[in-house]
Amino acid sequence: MNAAVRVEHLGKQYVVGGAEQIYGSFREMITGVFTAPLQRYRKLKGAVHAKDTFWALRNVSFEIEPGEVTGIIGRNGAGKSTLLKILSRITAPTEGRAILSGKVASLLEVGTGFHPELTGRENIYLNGTILGMTQKQIRSRFDDIVSFAEIESFLDTPVKRYSSGMYVRLAFSVAAHLDPDILIVDEVLAVGDAAFQEKCLRKLDSASKEGRTVLFVSHNLKMISALCDSCIVLNNGKVLSKGKVSDQVNLYLASLFDETEVSENPDATEEQGPIVIDNVRVCSTNGDSSVIKLGDDVSFEFRYNADNLDGKAISVGFSLQDTTTGEFVLVYYSEFNNVYFYDVNGKGIVRCLVEHLPVVPGKYLIACRVVADNREIFFKENIGVAVIRDGDFYGTGRLGHRAEELTKVLVDGSWEHLSGITEIGDVNEAS
Amino acid sequence: MEKQDKFHEDYFGSDHVTVIVPETGWRKLDIRELWAYRELLKALIVRDIKIRYKQTVLGVAWAILQPVVTMIVFTIVFGKLAKLPTDGYPYPIFLYSALLPWMFFANAIGTAGGSLIGSSHLVSKVYFPRLIIPFSSIGSGLVDLSISTGILLLLMLYYGVPLTANIFAAPVLLVGVIFTALGVGTLLSAVTVAYRDFRFVVPFMVQIWLFCTPVVYAMSLIPDRWQWILGLNPMAGVVEGFRAAFLGKPFDLVTLTISFSISTLIFVIGIIYFEKVERRFADII
Numbered sequence: 001m002n003a004a005v006r007v008e009h010l011g012k013q014y015v016v017g018g019a020e021q022i023y024g025s026f027r028e029m030i031t032g033v034f035t036a037p038l039q040r041y042r043k044l045k046g047a048v049h050a051k052d053t054f055w056a057l058r059n060v061s062f063e064i065e066p067g068e069v070t071g072i073i074g075r076n077g078a079g080k081s082t083l084l085k086i087l088s089r090i091t092a093p094t095e096g097r098a099i100l101s102g103k104v105a106s107l108l109e110v111g112t113g114f115h116p117e118l119t120g121r122e123n124i125y126l127n128g129t130i131l132g133m134t135q136k137q138i139r140s141r142f143d144d145i146v147s148f149a150e151i152e153s154f155l156d157t158p159v160k161r162y163s164s165g166m167y168v169r170l171a172f173s174v175a176a177h178l179d180p181d182i183l184i185v186d187e188v189l190a191v192g193d194a195a196f197q198e199k200c201l202r203k204l205d206s207a208s209k210e211g212r213t214v215l216f217v218s219h220n221l222k223m224i225s226a227l228c229d230s231c232i233v234l235n236n237g238k239v240l241s242k243g244k245v246s247d248q249v250n251l252y253l254a255s256l257f258d259e260t261e262v263s264e265n266p267d268a269t270e271e272q273g274p275i276v277i278d279n280v281r282v283c284s285t286n287g288d289s290s291v292i293k294l295g296d297d298v299s300f301e302f303r304y305n306a307d308n309l310d311g312k313a314i315s316v317g318f319s320l321q322d323t324t325t326g327e328f329v330l331v332y333y334s335e336f337n338n339v340y341f342y343d344v345n346g347k348g349i350v351r352c353l354v355e356h357l358p359v360v361p362g363k364y365l366i367a368c369r370v371v372a373d374n375r376e377i378f379f380k381e382n383i384g385v386a387v388i389r390d391g392d393f394y395g396t397g398r399l400g401h402r403a404e405e406l407t408k409v410l411v412d413g414s415w416e417h418l419s420g421i422t423e424i425g426d427v428n429e430a431s
Numbered sequence: 432m433e434k435q436d437k438f439h440e441d442y443f444g445s446d447h448v449t450v451i452v453p454e455t456g457w458r459k460l461d462i463r464e465l466w467a468y469r470e471l472l473k474a475l476i477v478r479d480i481k482i483r484y485k486q487t488v489l490g491v492a493w494a495i496l497q498p499v500v501t502m503i504v505f506t507i508v509f510g511k512l513a514k515l516p517t518d519g520y521p522y523p524i525f526l527y528s529a530l531l532p533w534m535f536f537a538n539a540i541g542t543a544g545g546s547l548i549g550s551s552h553l554v555s556k557v558y559f560p561r562l563i564i565p566f567s568s569i570g571s572g573l574v575d576l577s578i579s580t581g582i583l584l585l586l587m588l589y590y591g592v593p594l595t596a597n598i599f600a601a602p603v604l605l606v607g608v609i610f611t612a613l614g615v616g617t618l619l620s621a622v623t624v625a626y627r628d629f630r631f632v633v634p635f636m637v638q639i640w641l642f643c644t645p646v647v648y649a650m651s652l653i654p655d656r657w658q659w660i661l662g663l664n665p666m667a668g669v670v671e672g673f674r675a676a677f678l679g680k681p682f683d684l685v686t687l688t689i690s691f692s693i694s695t696l697i698f699v700i701g702i703i704y705f706e707k708v709e710r711r712f713a714d715i716i
Contacts, residue, residue: 129470
């Protein structure tokens with residue numbers, strides 16, 4: 001049987017610095033006619049360094065059998081999105097080729113082409129057509145789409161009045177009813193509530209059981225493990241490995257620790273924003289500061305380098321990602337406490353003190369983000385590692401050892417027995 | 432119906448094999464693929480029309496107001512003050528019959544020019560023949576055109592100018608205008624993606640183009656032996672043709688032929704250029 005997807009030596013090259021030669025402006029083109037000979041002369045003399053081109057993907061080859069569900073993982077900038085964009089025919093490769101046998105549907109974004117002014121009904125038709133369905137096909141699947149999205153009573157409401165949950169449900173529902181042979185899905189399930197995510201996963205799962213080939217990119221390793229048979233790990237635009245999903249996920253997690261492999265993330269160099277957090281230190285304020293134990297008061301110190309923030313109010317946040325499962329156990333922004341920093345300029349430290357750390361022992365990757373005016377102005381994954389050891393969280397010594405086998409996070413509260421009250425609803429009156 | 436589905440099946444069916452290879456210079460326009468995507472063209476046109484009349488407060492009134500106000504101002508300036516000759520017709524009708532195709536054309540190339548940039552969210556997220564975008568952007572102008580045609584017929588009734596058999600040429604001429612608008616619009620949309628500031632050039636270009644076209648003045652104002660030069664402007668022949676169709680004047684077949692040939696040439700150039708840069712759009716948009 002022929003492979004459903006065959007990729008042969010695929011490569012994509014972008015121009016990094018000389019980009020203005022492509023983007024350009026009409027004015028520059030006109031002036032370029034006159035200045036071009038001069039530039040060429042300078043280039044010959046070596047005065048102007050023709051800024052490099054950069055390969056987002058290089059020599060990528062793999063095959064996917066019909067009915068196989070394949071996950072694609074890799075760090076930011078590893079080439080996942082570029083690969084999907086090429087396979088979806090949005091951008092052309094620079095070299096190599098890819099052959100896809102069967103009807104292809106790609107879902108790089110949920111709700112492509114949705115228009116806020118149009119009603120749910122109108123958007124189903126519009127979006128369905130954009131994704132490649134005929135009017136007839138949409139009509140015959142219309143009821144399924146609506147009931148899957150659970151938006152029956154809002155069909156004739158403009159989608160601009162939808163809640164974000166409804167919007168995502170409707171958008172995914174249209175895409176879920178495409179019936180392609182090959183489905184290419186980018187991180188689209190990251191949105192939406194847990195129940196609906198579950199429903200979408202079941203839909204994807206049943207699609208694969210019907211023999212559809214699925215290519216699935218996600219940062220959620222748990223989802224990848226649950227859904228995929230096999231997995232491709234991309235690193236620096238190359239296929240690091242391909243094989244059984246469980247092996248690949250472990251391999252990927254291991255590669256995250258490989259400090260020597262600095263990912264050449266094009267986004268990171270291009271998006272050198274007004275603030276950069278270049279280092280983080282995690283230390284305990286109880287006893288030995290270098291050992292962090294469950295239940296300690298822990299200080300997270302972020303070193304920043306900022307300019308041109310113009311006194312903007314920024315919120316700094318970080319997350320902890322479990323290195324064994326890839327799950328995020330903690331996300332914490334200063335804005336949650338209504339704390340914003342105004343006078344950030346030059347070099348400095350932002351410190352976050354977490355009292356009574358509730359995260360169970362393990363190894364966690366720290367990612368860091370800075371937000372200003374509700375827009376992300378800095379993001380870096382894997383900026384540091386926090387190793388949390390076992391500690392006496394409750395101060396009673398009564399939590400059996402190995403909290404990590406029980407749970408991810410612990411809480412501390414108070415317990416009491418309300419004697420004489422027999423109905424749940426009566427509790428408030430009593431207290 | 433069966434046959435129509437077959438085209439769609441060819442491109443969306445299970446037997447379709449997609450081969451993705453690097454872009455190599457000139458690409459042949461895949462007309463079959465374009466045809467397979469015709470429902471998308473229709474859906475985008477319908478979307479534009481719906482949004483246009485949903486969003487603007489004035490809605491349909493805007494489609495009436497724009498040509499009528501232009502007509503009144505031009506009539507005062509060119510008809511009453513400059514007293515341009517009109518081959519004996521009342522100036523408002525003389526002007527309006529030419530303003531009809533001109534305004535459609537001017538709006539069409541304006542919207543088509545910015546259409547790709549305006550649809551960047553589609554271009555960067557989903558594949559379809561990109562030609563659909565500038566093509567569909569012209570569609571909603573046709574609704575405006577039919578509204579303003581209604582106004583012209585009312586005006587003719589008011590001024591007592593009878594319709595003649597010439598009116599049957601109007602559909603052909605309309606095809607000519609659409610053809611020209613598609614060609615110029617497609618070209619502009621592709622150029623605007625590559626050179627963003629080109630969008631500032633378009634309004635200026637439209638303004639100059641208006642005065643190179645016999646809209647406010649009559650073709651007969653130009654000495655006979657030089658009229659063919661005006662014909663090189665593809666809109667000149669068509670605009671004068673519209674006037675002849677509605678007012679019952681004789682057609683100037685020489686100018687029309689030249690204009691139609693130039694239109695075709697522009698259309699072909701527009702498509703070829705567009706196809707050449709099409710695959711790069713997602714990278715530079």
